[in-house]
Amino acid sequence: MKIRLALLLALIFSVASTASSSAAGDRHALVIGNAKYPDADAPLKEPINDARDVADELKRDGFKLEIGENLTGDAMRRAFDRLYAEIKPGDVALLFFSGYGIQSNRQSYMIPVDAQIWQESDVRRDGISLETVLGEINSRGAGVKIALLDASRRNPYERRFRSFSAGLAPVVAPNGTLVMYSAALSSVVSDSGGDHSLFVQELLKEIRVPDLMAEEALNRTRVGVTRASRQEQIPWISSSLAEDFSFVPGGNPHPAAAIAALPPTEPPPSTASPAPAPSPAPAVNLPTPTAPPKVEVTPPTPTPADKPAGNNPAPAEVALADDPTIKSLTAKIDANPDDINALYRRGQVYVSKGAYKLAIKDFDDTIRLNPKDVEALNNRCWVRTVVGDLQGALKDCNEALRLRPNFVDALDSRGLLNLKAGANKNAITDFDAALKINPRLTSSLYGRGLAKQRNGAIPEGDLDIANARAMDPNIVQEFETYGVR
Structure with a gap:
């Protein structure tokens, strides 16, 4: 109904x-x-x-x-x-x-x-x-x-x-x-x-x-x-615009917009003022570092730049070295091992190629040079989540959100982390916070739908998932490549 x-x-x-x-x-x-x-x-x-x-x-x-x-x-x-x-x-x-x-x-x-x-x-x-x-x-x-x-x-x-x-x-x-x-x-x-x-x-x-x-x-x-x-x-x-124009007028939401997926008792989110800072990181019962979850993960499809993904199998390091972009960035790093920009960019490219271990190493070096680099922390959180290092991922996401409380990409990443860990209530909290900032963030909308379903709110979860699929028909396959079904 x-x-x-x-x-x-x-x-x-x-x-x-x-x-x-x-x-x-x-x-x-x-x-x-x-x-x-x-x-x-x-x-x-x-x-x-x-x-x-x-x-x-x-x-x-x-x-x-x-x-x-x-x-x-x-x-x-x-x-x-x-x-x-x-x-x-x-x-x-x-x-x-x-x-x-x-x-x-x-x-x-x-x-x-x-x-x-x-x-x-x-x-x-x-x-x-x-x-x-x-x-x-x-x-x-x-x-x-x-x-x-x-x-x-x-x-x-x-x-x-x-x-x-x-x-x-x-x-x-x-x-x-x-x-x-x-x-x-x-x-x-x-x-x-x-x-x-x-x-x-x-x-x-x-x-x-x-x-x-x-x-x-x-x-x-x-x-x-x-x-x-x-x-x-x-x-x-x-x-030189002389009149107001919005791609998505807030007063007339698109049928597939995430705003329509909110429960009837909740007021629609507003983007007129900054979203409140999320509550402190919820406690998550994650596996111990010595027993990470065994998840079959294939390389993900492309996502926004702060959380890049790839749709190719992880290539051999030798083949990667011949990639023109990687070759150019590697030359910069060889000339200056502390080139933080080149390290970060190469890490992003490695992720797009499915080379997660190499990507994490570059993000490690980036964060070593600047421990307050929230983009690198979020990227490493996301990659660690995909490969199943949930303890390390949670630490990275929490630190990124401590440094930038309304960082929507880190909220989305931590929501995925909680979803993979089975902490569905915490996942809903993170996805809700992300959607209040960007109501049409498809990954958060779909992730929230899955979390609601697993938490017993089947109709609300179905609606979130239907709206997310209307916005991005590939979203189901994308989450499957993260090891989430």
Whole structure:
């Protein structure tokens, strides 16, 4: 009965949200992921996965969406023409592009997969100008214009006419525009070596928070990327928005949002003020260090950057050493064994490859150099949880939360730890605290559902799990790879 009532309420909320969206103008989005550039040594790993994840989220947020993968120049222009034709005065228009970008004559160009670039003038001939796109969208009357470019990559073209990759240029955009690049102006970053970019991982975290204004969501994304990359990657933002805009209006929750999964007697969470600090770490009856739980664990699927995971079997150390990203980071560490940024980043890459022992060693060294490094503590907590070292994991998570009481990733990690330890009430407490900060944190929502089921609250647990699966159909498989079923 509770499930039917919640679904009915979700449907009502959905109708209300649609009506509100229509009154404020429709939402349109074009999402492009370009990965297979013939001039590159190998296809990019991140753009297709990132474009699909962003597209899925925007669909849930009420956008009328078109997604394109590995588009040629003609295909990109046709896609933009279709977007322009849909826009009416007062609408919202959003562009997400992941692939290669190049600046020329102080403009930023998105590069199609069939571009033939041998000199700078070819960039302007074959590339798609961001300023031109935003100008055309504005001419159709769009009230809110948003452009998100994950295109500040080292590319195979600029070496032909420049001695360095120049990154992207500042954009001269019309009023009512919000633009974000994945890296600072005139700077480039290398791909992480994983299947998802750090930029998109952090972006998805923030745009899922109900009632959070778009500018604040992107500012939080910038902080998250900067922190996770140890200031090696600092996104750039430009805004001239003249009206409020939220990806997920808090007053009209999405049918699959975690907020609908709260028990009827609980008030909905608010993101207007910081969440209260969680209570001291609950006592957990964990196994003794000499008898850790025997859990069959396979490498997990990718998750946000502060808790990276991989979907490949743990490779041999020799094979890992040939990975370009690991090789570059190892060279930095060989030159300076106390390079804390390189150690932390290599640890993240090792986790993405399923090399958990090597990852823990790098996080050990990172924490040795800075015992107050909450991101490294959380990463080590999560990896130790996955491999079954629950005593060590609990110590790491507790320390991270002592240093940063509202650290949502550490709350989520400790919730997973408690779930694996069978401490279901404590898991619910941690997942509740995480969801009060980010009500659409799928891992916490699904974990809370499992904990509620195991604690006897079957209908409430079923509803949490149904909502989590609606938000991320792969969440069940992800938890199975953690050894949690």
